[in-house]
Structure formats: C-alpha cells, structure tokens
Amino acid sequence: MKKLLVATLLAVSANAWAQASSTITVKDAWVRATVAQQKATGAFMQLTAKTDTKVVSASSPVAGVVEIHEMAMEQDVMKMRAVPALDLPAGKTVELKPGGYHVMLMDLKGPVKEGDLVSLSLVLEGKDGQRETVEVKAAARALNAKMSKGDGHGGHGSGHKH
Numbered sequence: 001m002k003k004l005l006v007a008t009l010l011a012v013s014a015n016a017w018a019q020a021s022s023t024i025t026v027k028d029a030w031v032r033a034t035v036a037q038q039k040a041t042g043a044f045m046q047l048t049a050k051t052d053t054k055v056v057s058a059s060s061p062v063a064g065v066v067e068i069h070e071m072a073m074e075q076d077v078m079k080m081r082a083v084p085a086l087d088l089p090a091g092k093t094v095e096l097k098p099g100g101y102h103v104m105l106m107d108l109k110g111p112v113k114e115g116d117l118v119s120l121s122l123v124l125e126g127k128d129g130q131r132e133t134v135e136v137k138a139a140a141r142a143l144n145a146k147m148s149k150g151d152g153h154g155g156h157g158s159g160h161k162h
C-alpha cells in the first residue's frame with residue numbers, strides 16, 4: 001500500500017513539474033544565418049500553448065529591434081508586416097516558418113553564423129492579462145545558402161520591404 005502511494009505521488013509531481021515549466025512548448029527553433037552586411041534575419045519555431053495566450057513581444061541580445069512579422073500575398077506581391085500580437089490558441093501548434101509568421105531580428109549587432117545559438121525572449125500574455133517571458137535558444141542554420149548575396153533579405157522573398 002505504501003509503495004503504491006509513493007509511486008502515485010511521484011507521477012503527480014513529475015506531471016506538475018512539466019506543466020509548470022511553461023505556458024507553451026517550443027519546438028524546432030532556428031534562425032537563418034546571415035551573409036556579410038546583412039542587418040536583418042528571421043527566427044522560426046513551432047509554438048504550442050497549453051492555454052489561450054499570445055506572443056506580444058520578443059527581444060534578443062543579438063538584435064537592436066525584434067518584431068513579430070507576418071507574410072502575406074497582397075496583390076500578387078509577397079509582403080511582410082509587423083503584427084501587434086501572435087495568437088496561440090490552446091492546444092494548436094502555430095508554426096513560424098519562412099513565408100509565414102516569423103520573429104524578425106533587425107539592426108543585428110553582428111553576423112549570425114551557422115551553428116550559433118541565438119537567445120530569444122518571447123513575452124506572452126494570457127487572457128487574464130498575465131505576462132510571462134519564455135527563453136528560447138534558436139540554432140542558426142544556413143538555409144537557401146545559394147541565394148544571391150545582393151538580396152540581403154535572407155530569403156524573405158521578393159517585394160519584402162521595411
């Protein structure tokens with residue numbers, strides 16, 4: 001009887017620990033590595049919230065300005081714009097990916113090299129207005145490495161203007 005009780009307690013506490021670790025689960029976080037002179041890049045990841053929440057801001061020690069961006073087709077031109085918040089409905093995985101939502105890192109303090117681990121802080125705001133900061137480590141990957149260096153937008157697509 002006593003053994004069973006201990007096992008149950010362990011199971012409960014392990015579960016409670018996982019829940020308390022964060023409001024959201026972050027998967028596959030990565031940042032696009034930059035080329036020389038490039039001052040902006042994007043960070044991508046998969047976010048799954050346990051309860052309805054939203055990302056209201058982000059910051060990173062490698063960038064002077066960090067915004068949440070969205071890309072969308074506008075009259076046949078792919079454009080991106082800053083969004084005030086990114087909704088994370090409970091239980092739904094929201095994917096930040098090239099061509100969609102992304103965390104925009106601007107005014108980069110230096111090049112982001114392949115293999116670098118970039119720290120990001122995401123500020124979440126729940127329905128009750130409670131804010132929480134989640135730390136994310138995103139590995140830099142050189143995707144589309146063969147893209148022309150003159151583009152400077154790191155694959156954000158044509159028609160991308162700031």
Ligand SMILES: [Cu+2]
Pocket residue numbers: 042069070080102103104156
């Ligand atoms: Cu962007």
